[in-house]
Amino acid sequence: MEAFFQQNTLNLIYLVVLMIFVGIELISHVPSVLHTPLMSGANAIHGVVLIGAIIVMGNASPDDTLSLVFGTLAVFVGTLNVIGGFVVTDRMLEMFKKKPKGEKVS
């Protein structure tokens, strides 16, 4: 419990709490036609796990094959998540381009 409350952990907790608020506020006022693109966009964003995969690779010693293999795989699938996610989202949103204003959708 103590360990859990180290100073820097506390910082992170602040960030987490605030971010939760942000997430909630951002989504609660969204027109329903945008739900799917939003889901897809969010899906791309959590591809940030890729950063973690990169860090892992950075720490892996070149002789620790298993870590390297898993790490590379992690980077690969992470990238799939990011790139695929953003591209799919973009394609979905392309559909909305012909929209003149924003009324009809909301």
Place this chain on the structure above:
Amino acid sequence: MEAFFQQNTLNLIYLVVLMIFVGIELISHVPSVLHTPLMSGANAIHGVVLIGAIIVMGNASPDDTLSLVFGTLAVFVGTLNVIGGFVVTDRMLEMFKKKPKGEKVS
């Protein structure tokens, strides 16, 4: 510039940025009749400066009269801000109590 980017300063920057988002999101969807109570409520919240005044007093050495005087004054006015702010806000909002639902206002 460097000094400005110390690790913990960076943490604070994250907090600041997020909080700005939160503030904006929270207010942008508010019915106009609530503007004044909100202003008043926010006014009470920044009374948190009182904490600073308390910290100052805590650090002031008992023989440093000027600090003590100013510090005490700071605590006093800070408290005015807090208490006065919350009480006024409450009185304003009291006005809305008879409201059944939330439509007419929004």
Place this chain on the structure above:
Amino acid sequence: MMPYMEIGYLIGSVSFVLGLKMMGQPDSARKGNLVAAFGMAVAVIAALFFTSKGFHVISNLQYIVAAIVAGTVIGTLMAKRVQMTAMPEMVSLFNGMGGLSAALISIIEWRHLLHTSASPEAMDQAAALPIGMYIPIMAGLIIGTISFIGSIVAWGKLNGKIGDFRFPSQQIINAVVLIAILGVAYLNYGEFNATHSSLYFFITIGLAIIYGLLFVFPIGGADMPVVISLLNSFTGVAAACGGFLYQNKVMLMGGVLVGSAGTILTVVMCKAMNRSLMNVLIGMAGGNGGGSTTSASGGSVREVQATDVAVMMKYASKVIIVPGYGLAVAQAQHVCHELENMLEAEGVDVKYAIHPVAGRMPGHMNVLLAESNVDYDKLIEMEHINPEFATTDVVLVVGANDVVNPAAKTDPTSPIYGMPILDVDQAKQIIVLKRSMKAGYAGIENELFFHPKCGMLFGDAKASLQKLVNEVKAL
């Protein structure tokens, strides 16, 4: 051990956000205020009795507690005593107190900085003034002072103690002063040295005070709500500076939250009366220009007698009352409610049309009428009432002007063009209660008063309404 202080601050910060969120919805607004207050209490207790090391009573507790008690008592009294309609003044005053507090903190911390740097061992590298502390200290000082002085002026204007006061090329002067402040503050840093730099320090304070005055003086009294909201966010930023200085999260969170929320709120308020923040700041509120009894387009006004109006209303099936700033000035909300009741008793359907910016602060009319216990369901927002005017026999405009000015729709040159208004001209009859032909807040003439359907019942709103009440009784 657990870092109770940190946790206390965390609770505080979260309840601020939560509280403000709840304050944004009519149903939970009041609870939200309590939530925020609770968070504040927790944070204060954490500051008084804990350090990150654990339980530890703060030194000089006696003074602190004394000050807190005094502040609580006086603050509560002031807040309880104040007239509903004087609330904005109150808010402004309390806001100023916050700014003052921030400024005082900076002054003390500054002296502290001097001494530590002046101490022998620090002497050699005296010039090395920790910028990480210097910036927040000075920022807190400057912003705090401006917000303090500004709020006091705003307060004075609202209760009429201080009038508007414009001077040539004020923007330039203000800009100059602002730059001067930064310049001096910079010098103060560069020339830092335990002894004489304090001079620059005091100059900075002086300039900040001057800026505070110049900032608010030119702004029209009616725009004060906007200004207060702006100063409000200033104080927030000042508090946030303290947060940086002490790396104290609850101060930072609370301060920044208010800083950003306050700024948005200011913008939203301006939008609601369709003015740009810029206009407000450079004091472009059209001061009340005198009015004439013949319109530009040469029509003339029809004056009516209380008796006729009373008859008209008593035998109407539907009456809509349009309250405006004048109702507040005349403090006529109670007699207005009385009239409403009597008409209702006569079987007349009476409603109030609430324009979002009627009066001088958003929600002014709601607050005012609620005070006289008007049933909340009778207060209808603009967008909902506008369709109803067509089916209304009599519209009673009580001390409202701009919010029923057709120019907002018809005259692109008008300063209020584009502002949504109440379409009273749809009704069969319009009766306007005001003292003269004088213009309202926007300082422009109102074609409506020259409309054939429209009759003017001149006189103080309270007096006129009283007459109406008596007449209706008499009938």
Place this chain on the structure above:
Amino acid sequence: MMPYMEIGYLIGSVSFVLGLKMMGQPDSARKGNLVAAFGMAVAVIAALFFTSKGFHVISNLQYIVAAIVAGTVIGTLMAKRVQMTAMPEMVSLFNGMGGLSAALISIIEWRHLLHTSASPEAMDQAAALPIGMYIPIMAGLIIGTISFIGSIVAWGKLNGKIGDFRFPSQQIINAVVLIAILGVAYLNYGEFNATHSSLYFFITIGLAIIYGLLFVFPIGGADMPVVISLLNSFTGVAAACGGFLYQNKVMLMGGVLVGSAGTILTVVMCKAMNRSLMNVLIGMAGGNGGGSTTSASGGSVREVQATDVAVMMKYASKVIIVPGYGLAVAQAQHVCHELENMLEAEGVDVKYAIHPVAGRMPGHMNVLLAESNVDYDKLIEMEHINPEFATTDVVLVVGANDVVNPAAKTDPTSPIYGMPILDVDQAKQIIVLKRSMKAGYAGIENELFFHPKCGMLFGDAKASLQKLVNEVKAL
């Protein structure tokens, strides 16, 4: 030096929030997506080439870059190739990849933890396993795995590879498995020791896999959008765990943001089809029940011929097309657009009535019809089109069922009771294109089909529409 890495991460985090915010408004949505993508790029570069100490190329760069390039190429291809209507599958698949990545990271970090703790100097206090690292590692592992497996199953269900599969008392079993996972993870911690604890570790993984399967198997294919959105937020949390593990802010921010946004989104989606998340999770989607040709209330259906319908429409002055899931199944959007054009050419006013949850994902119909270049202004949202039915001659219901089912209004016992529907029964004539009398997603009968005004044109939507096109041409 400046902590470029930190700044890069900051930029990343901010653009995530900004991007998601922009994605929430139709006008800025697309830009928002790019903003988020930009932020991601910055963060990745920061991770590759900087440390908090400054510029420093990461080790094993070659592998990393190779993997990234491969991922980019393949990811782009997959995303570009996929059918508009298969998008949800794609999203689900990519979401699974994210989960897998998180799980792999945890596995590696875990082995790392073992070795360091197993190292001689650590041996003596081997039991002291840093919980600050253990919790995020295990959490990342478990959540990541569940979300990986779950997403794959969802993907399989959406493209029909995997069917629904319910088993008795699944909730209890799921709960048990979940508890087991936590239990084993706890043992794994308690019994920590460089050698055999790995056993528990693998058991945890196994259980997580099982849970992932059990979690999604029972859920009806039609509910997959909701489930994907939920798994989406899971993956977010898994990424956030990484953020805790490495005290890496951009991972934390991005992860938490998606975690919270995803959760809300899930709830909102359920609301839109007026189901509770609970129902969805315990797989209470009414599977397609077989239908009858005589209604409970004993009415019978009227079957119509393409010719008659063609005539009807050609000489109508206003036709509204109600697209539904069937349009997507039949891939009939293009021929539908063709029909629309022909009618327009005949001077008929044609519009589309878009129900918020028509199809199988929100916006499904918009996406589908936009693909066949239907003019966006012709797609009218429910609340705007409903008033227009009264003035409509022919409503053409193409593969829609639940969204036009009057039971939602009339029958409190109906599972869709309370869901807002399109009031097609206001129109003069209703023509329904579907293959049989089978029920729709909600698995309930539709009184509308027995309505005297309503004629059924049985057959695959695409075929039927093609017939109509030909008939209209022929006339």
